[in-house]
Every structure is written in C-alpha cells, then in structure tokens.
Amino acid sequence: xxxxxxxxxxxxxxxxxxxxxxxxxxxxxxxxxxxxxxxxxxxxxxxxxxxxxxxxxxxxxxxxxxxxxxxxxxxxxxxxxxxxxxxxxxxxxxxxxxxxxxxxxxxxxxxxxxxxxxxxxxxxxxxxxxxxxxxxxxxxxxxxxxxxxxxxxxxxxxxxxxxxxxxxxxxxxxxxxxxxxxxxxxxxxxxxxxxxxxxxxxxxxxxxxxxxxxxxxxxxxxxxxxxxxxxxxxxxxxxxxxx
Numbered sequence: 202x203x204x205x206x207x208x209x210x211x212x213x214x215x216x217x218x219x220x221x222x223x224x225x226x227x228x229x230x231x232x233x234x235x236x237x238x239x240x241x242x243x244x245x246x247x248x249x250x251x252x253x254x255x256x257x258x259x260x261x262x263x264x265x266x267x268x269x270x271x272x273x274x275x276x277x278x279x280x281x282x283x284x285x286x287x288x289x290x291x292x293x294x295x296x297x298x299x300x301x302x303x304x305x306x307x308x309x310x311x312x313x314x315x316x317x318x319x320x321x322x323x324x325x326x327x328x329x330x331x332x333x334x335x336x337x338x339x340x341x342x343x344x345x346x347x348x349x350x351x352x353x354x355x356x357x358x359x360x361x362x363x364x365x366x367x368x369x370x371x372x373x374x375x376x377x378x379x380x381x382x383x384x385x386x387x388x389x390x391x392x393x394x395x396x397x398x399x400x401x402x403x404x405x406x407x408x409x410x411x412x413x414x415x416x417x418x419x420x421x422x423x424x425x426x427x428x429x430x431x432x433x434x435x436x437x438x439x440x441x442x443x444x
Contacts, residue, residue: 211331213392216414222292222307228283250394252333253358312434317351330355368404395424
C-alpha cells in the first residue's frame with residue numbers, strides 16, 4: 202500500500218482547544234503588577250491571538266522600558282509561577298447548549314476531545330500546537346484538561362514575538378519528530394482569531410477558523426480564512442477536510 206498523504210494540523214489553544222476561566226490573564230497581571238505599580242497591567246492591551254512575548258513587550262513599553270532578555274526571563278518566570286496557581290481556580294461550567302466563550306468559563310471546547318482522539322489514531326495526521334503561549338504555559342493549560350499528550354511538538358510564544366514566524370518553526374520541529382517533507386497546502390492551522398488566519402496565510406498553509414473565541418464566523422471569513430466552523434462539535438465536518 203502507498204504511504205498515506207501526511208497532513209500537519211497545528212492547533213491554537215485559548216479559545217480553540219479550551220478556556221481557562223481567565224487564568225492566563227490573571228497570572229500575567231500578577232506578574233507585571235510590581236513592575237507597573239498596579240494590578241491591571243494588561244488593561245487596554247489586546248491579547249487575543251497575540252504572543253505572550255509581544256503582550257509583555259507592550260506592558261513594559263508603557264513605562265518606557267524595552268523587553269530585553271533579562272526582563273523577559275523574570276516576567277516569564279513570575280507569570281508561570283502565578284499560572285500554576287491560577288489554573289487551579291474553579292471556573293463557571295458551560296451549560297448544555299454552550300458553543301462559545303463566556304466570561305469566567307473553564308472548559309474544553311465542544312467536540313475537541315473526541316476530535317483529537319480520532320486524529321491521533323489516523324496514520325495520515327501529525328498533531329502539533331501553534332500558540333502564542335510560552336511553551337511551559339501551554340503545557341500547564343493543556344495538562345489541566347488532559348490534552349497535552351495529544352501533541353508531539355509545536356511552536357510557542359518563546360520562539361518569536363511575531364506569530365507569523367511560528368508556522369515554519371512548527372513545521373521544522375514536526376520534521377525532526379518524523380514528519381516527512383510535505384507541501385505547505387498540507388499544513389492546517391486551526392484557530393479562533395484573525396492572527397491565526399494571518400499566520401497561516403503568511404506560510405501558505407490552510408487557514409481554518411473556529412468561531413469559539415471572541416470572533417464570529419463572518420469576522421473570520423472576512424479575514425480570508427479558507428474555511429470557518431462555528432465550533433468543532435461535529436468532528437465529521439472537520440475530518441472531511443482531510444479526505
């Protein structure tokens with residue numbers, strides 16, 4: 202039998218795989234509080250779809266400082282220490298009809314666990330992550346929900362400030378883990394924000410939008426996504442992309 206045509210599927214985390222009930226935002230505010238002198242360091246700074254590194258750069262720019270390597274390491278370590286605590290704070294559970302994010306909700310997104318179970322068993326699929334989270338932050342969030350083990354590698358907020366640089370990094374790491382050479386069109390980037398769509402487009406990958414974050418189906422379509430799902434509760438519709 203010929204080898205199956207391999208596909209690399211790169212999933213975003215927040216708003217795509219799960220919601221942490223605001224744990225990441227609280228942890229980052231706590232990490233930056235002493236530096237900026239108040240508890241709302243991220244107030245007014247956009248966070249959806251952006252890398253942790255560029256969010257921190259915006260925070261320190263407000264006080265006229267550059268985010269050099271030393272300061273980045275200090276803030277990252279503080280953030281991760283606080284995230285270990287904040288991820289354990291109970292969040293509101295979604296109702297039976299829940300299909301999108303609500304303030305304070307903590308949950309795996311609809312259909313995600315079932316879809317990952319199917320994808321993990323397929324010989325033509327290689328699962329990876331593409332997220333603005335620092336790698337250890339990604340692990341803490343996904344471990345909390347039992348999702349970390351589905352993914353063999355990824356690209357993270359540690360790797361680049363610009364999210365558009367992350368797809369080539371994720372592809373190279375997948376190759377080191379055994380993925381053969383594949384065309385860019387066999388790479389799928391799945392995410393809930395315009396930044397996810399843009400980074401897929403920058404690398405020539407397939408941009409798959411999921412309207413389970415803060416953006417609607419129409420908004421993601423307007424960002425030039427190849428396909429947009431309201432959610433991934435119907436895994437069969439997503440699997441049809443691979444066939």
